[in-house]
Amino acid sequence: MMNLFSAAGRACLDELAKPGSLCAFDFDGTLAPLVTQPERAYAPKNIISRLAELSNYAKIAIITGRSVADVSDRLGFHPDYLVGNHGLEGMPGWQENAAEYREMCRQWLDTLRQKLPEHAEIDPNIWMEDKTYSLSIHYRMARDRVGAEQHLLALLPELLPSARIMAGKCVLNLLPPDAGGKGNAMAALLTASQASGALYVGDDVTDEDVFRMQHPELLSVRIGHEPRSSAKFFLAHRLCILQLLDELLVRFRLANSITSRLAG
Numbered sequence: 618m619m620n621l622f623s624a625a626g627r628a629c630l631d632e633l634a635k636p637g638s639l640c641a642f643d644f645d646g647t648l649a650p651l652v653t654q655p656e657r658a659y660a661p662k663n664i665i666s667r668l669a670e671l672s673n674y675a676k677i678a679i680i681t682g683r684s685v686a687d688v689s690d691r692l693g694f695h696p697d698y699l700v701g702n703h704g705l706e707g708m709p710g711w712q713e714n715a716a717e718y719r720e721m722c723r724q725w726l727d728t729l730r731q732k733l734p735e736h737a738e739i740d741p742n743i744w745m746e747d748k749t750y751s752l753s754i755h756y757r758m759a760r761d762r763v764g765a766e767q768h769l770l771a772l773l774p775e776l777l778p779s780a781r782i783m784a785g786k787c788v789l790n791l792l793p794p795d796a797g798g799k800g801n802a803m804a805a806l807l808t809a810s811q812a813s814g815a816l817y818v819g820d821d822v823t824d825e826d827v828f829r830m831q832h833p834e835l836l837s838v839r840i841g842h843e844p845r846s847s848a849k850f851f852l853a854h855r856l857c858i859l860q861l862l863d864e865l866l867v868r869f870r871l872a873n874s875i876t877s878r879l880a881g
């Protein structure tokens with residue numbers, strides 16, 4: 618993994634700043650700071666204003682674990698693509714499986730509403746976020762996070778219908794077993810947008826789906842250095858996203874003015 622603000626990283630940013638590029642971002646922990654209560658998360662104005670300007674030059678996508686309805690209220694601008702539920706919601710044709718996924722999710726919720734209180738060792742601060750097509754079980758507020766995660770990981774494989782369990786930051790996400798994840802969503806967006814180059818920035822385990830793609834035209838960037846990550850580059854801290862957006866804007870403005878001058 619290399620720092621994005623290295624010579625190699627900046628050369629990749631130079632390459633990206635061309636007409637027809639796609640810039641995709643995860644939401645929580647990438648655009649929005651992590652907070653204890655998910656309903657309080659939002660993307661700060663200084664990030665949104667930069668993304669809004671960037672959308673004049675590149676296609677913008679948000680690929681999040683949240684539902685589309687939830688995240689769209691927190692963005693303050695309209696990206697070209699908004700994909701929710703870890704890639705399940707918002708892609709072309711996603712409605713085909715929606716009823717099946719909704720029913721699966723309802724069954725997990727019913728079972729867990731019964732089962733969780735039966736496990737006295739499970740902390741009452743663990744709570745479930747119903748996102749209609751997937752479920753998130755949060756344990757950020759648990760007294761013993763490690764113990765809470767272990768108990769949940771022992772319990773969840775018993776669920777019927779069985780779920781794909783994806784760990785995140787103080788959360789276990791339950792998805793339909795055939796769900797493609799963020800990697801599939803990113804691959805579909807690359808096709809739909811016919812992008813010549815693409816950027817993806819994310820911070821979590823679920824974003825590794827995209828980082829693992831190793832697509833030649835994809836510049837993958839992780840928030841925070843993590844040697845086990847498959848991302849090519851990292852940003853030292855979430856706040857560095859501001860510098861990344863500024864560096865992209867400088868390059869896109871320049872590329873745009875050169876193109877306009879050549880056309881004129």
Ligand SMILES: O=P(O)(O)OC[C@H]1O[C@H](O[C@H]2O[C@H](CO)[C@@H](O)[C@H](O)[C@H]2O)[C@H](O)[C@@H](O)[C@@H]1O
Pocket residue numbers: 643644645646650651652653654655656658680681682683684746748753755757785786787788790821823
């Ligand atoms: O793919 P993302 O956009 O990163 O969404 C992943 C999950 O984000 C939210 O949970 C996370 O952020 C919360 C607010 O900061 C935090 O309290 C929690 O511990 C994190 O896991 C969201 O609530 C989930 O639905 C998303 O799947």
